[in-house]
Amino acid sequence: MRKISLIAGILILFAGSVWAAVAELDSDLMQAVEDVNKSMASNIALKDKKGSLSDATELGGMFAEIEHFYVSKGDADDAVRLSKKSRELVADILKSVNGGDFDHATNLATDLSRTCKSCHNFYKKS
Template identity: 45%
Template sequence: MHKKRLLHLALTSLLAMTAFTASGAVDEDFMRNVEDTFKSADSAIGLKDAKTATSDARELEKLFKEVTDHYAQKGDAAEGVKLSQKSVDLSTKIVTTVAAKDFDSAALASAELGRTCKTCHNVYKQD
């Protein structure tokens, strides 16, 4: 499990270094907020802090819905819509698995969420 945590921390660090190109409400500051909320949720899952993990995951659901709307309105960004919707779904999975006190499944969902974010950032990063 320790190796998974280190890998996950490396992924979140990579996300911090990746620039995100977007306009409107979904800008760099917005994405920094998403990243900070994700890191908090991930840490809370590791600490088995259900209250914080749930609160952060619910916030992530809202934030990723905004990202989904952003890409839907942008047009010609089907991959962005797909990845941000997957992020909403994974955030919801974190809420449900934490509620069931299944922190191992929550950690897996969080790790997948980190990979999904990285994929989106690779597609929509600034050149």
């Protein structure tokens, strides 16, 4: 009986630590999004197609991860909507950069930054 209690206690402890780890979005990921977003904006301004495409592709993956987090978390409809919008903007940026339309890509990147900011207004802790 002690073994069962010990095993149950360990499992409960482990489950609690896993839950705590996923309770909030990883701040390192969010910092990486910010850094890559700034890099992408700079690459777009420099009309660096290769750098812009690389950054946009990386951001697309990050926003997919953020969307998955908020879908799994539940009760975060605004964050899900904004992360989907961010992925759509990134897809449009990829199309614009591939087409050589850096002016449009700049406008889209500005919209992306605004979308990030509006999500932070809902969810970022001070």
